[in-house]
Amino acid sequence: MFNYLLTILTSKNPRFLYHKMLLTIIIIAIVYYLYRLSEPPKKVPEGFTQNAPFVLKTDLEIYDDFYAEVYDGITERDKYCQKELFEILKMTELDTKYSTILDIGSGTGCAVNQLNNAGYNVYGIDNSKSMIEFSKTKFPEANFIKGDVIDTMTFEKGLFTHILSTNFTIYEIQDKKTFFRNCYFWLKPNGYLILHLVDREKFSAKKFEDTLMDLTAFYRKYNPPKEKRTETSAEFIDFDYTANYEIKTNSSIVVLKETFVDKQTNNIRQNEKTMMMEYVDDILRIASNSGFIIHAKTNMKSCNGDENQYLYVLEKTL
Numbered sequence: 001m002f003n004y005l006l007t008i009l010t011s012k013n014p015r016f017l018y019h020k021m022l023l024t025i026i027i028i029a030i031v032y033y034l035y036r037l038s039e040p041p042k043k044v045p046e047g048f049t050q051n052a053p054f055v056l057k058t059d060l061e062i063y064d065d066f067y068a069e070v071y072d073g074i075t076e077r078d079k080y081c082q083k084e085l086f087e088i089l090k091m092t093e094l095d096t097k098y099s100t101i102l103d104i105g106s107g108t109g110c111a112v113n114q115l116n117n118a119g120y121n122v123y124g125i126d127n128s129k130s131m132i133e134f135s136k137t138k139f140p141e142a143n144f145i146k147g148d149v150i151d152t153m154t155f156e157k158g159l160f161t162h163i164l165s166t167n168f169t170i171y172e173i174q175d176k177k178t179f180f181r182n183c184y185f186w187l188k189p190n191g192y193l194i195l196h197l198v199d200r201e202k203f204s205a206k207k208f209e210d211t212l213m214d215l216t217a218f219y220r221k222y223n224p225p226k227e228k229r230t231e232t233s234a235e236f237i238d239f240d241y242t243a244n245y246e247i248k249t250n251s252s253i254v255v256l257k258e259t260f261v262d263k264q265t266n267n268i269r270q271n272e273k274t275m276m277m278e279y280v281d282d283i284l285r286i287a288s289n290s291g292f293i294i295h296a297k298t299n300m301k302s303c304n305g306d307e308n309q310y311l312y313v314l315e316k317t318l
């Protein structure tokens with residue numbers, strides 16, 4: 001077959017002129033298609049309409065309407081959410097008939113929506129009005145509540161069988177003692193609290209894959225880098241995005257700095273989120289003092305490629 005096509009392409013016989021032209025067009029189309037596949041894809045378009053040349057947002061004020069709109073794009077939450085839930089289901093044997101689930105820091109609602117679609121009784125809570133409004137608009141059939149998990153009276157005693165705290169949410173909570181005490185209060189006996197924890201000395205920031213045919217990305221999937229990566233970047237249609245974790249020496253403080261640069265105006269928005277990223281053992285000690293025991297643990301290599309991030313399942317014993 002290949003020899004026949006080569007004969008047509010190299011032949012000077014006028015009888016093959018039409019076939020030669022047609023074959024050339026097909027080859028060009030295939031090459032163009034492969035080029036488009038290997039071309040760095042632009043991320044989902046988002047509206048960057050900032051007028052000021054520089055805006056700084058810190059902590060809770062980061063979570064405004066703009067951030068809610070771009071959140072799924074810059075975190076690729078949909079990509080990782082399902083894998084996390086699969087691991088949680090394996091470790092806790094969630095039952096659609098008897099389970100009542102709370103997702104703390106529900107963000108744009110990915111986990112709540114997926115669990116709701118699977119038939120679970122699930123609620124999402126977030127301290128950001130913009131995030132809650134975005135979630136309700138995107139997933140009108142799901143349940144979302146604006147609230148503060150440090151307030152014990154947010155929920156009744158013994159309401160939930162499972163409480164989720166994933167996607168670095170635990171590190172945005174400074175008063176972890178009250179957090180664990182409230183989760184213990186809200187859980188049913190033998191209920192589970194699922195925590196996303198990281199080794200602060202080794203975990204890596206997420207890595208955006210540049211192309212659909214990136215062989216190095218394929219290699220990284222099965223041979224993740226051992227070195228710590230604290231910075232990541234991505235190109236979107238309207239803006240360029242970078243994020244960097246600044247880990248303070250001799251302190252639990254970690255500052256996540258996110259920078260958005262408008263491609264049209266070069267206006268800059270910078271987010272600075274201060275997190276309290278204690279060592280894993282210190283966090284588990286606080287949980288233990290609140291009455292929790294460790295039920296299960298797995299690293300998140302199968303979820304996001306990082307074996308230095310973990311899902312811990314803590315159990316309420318009484």
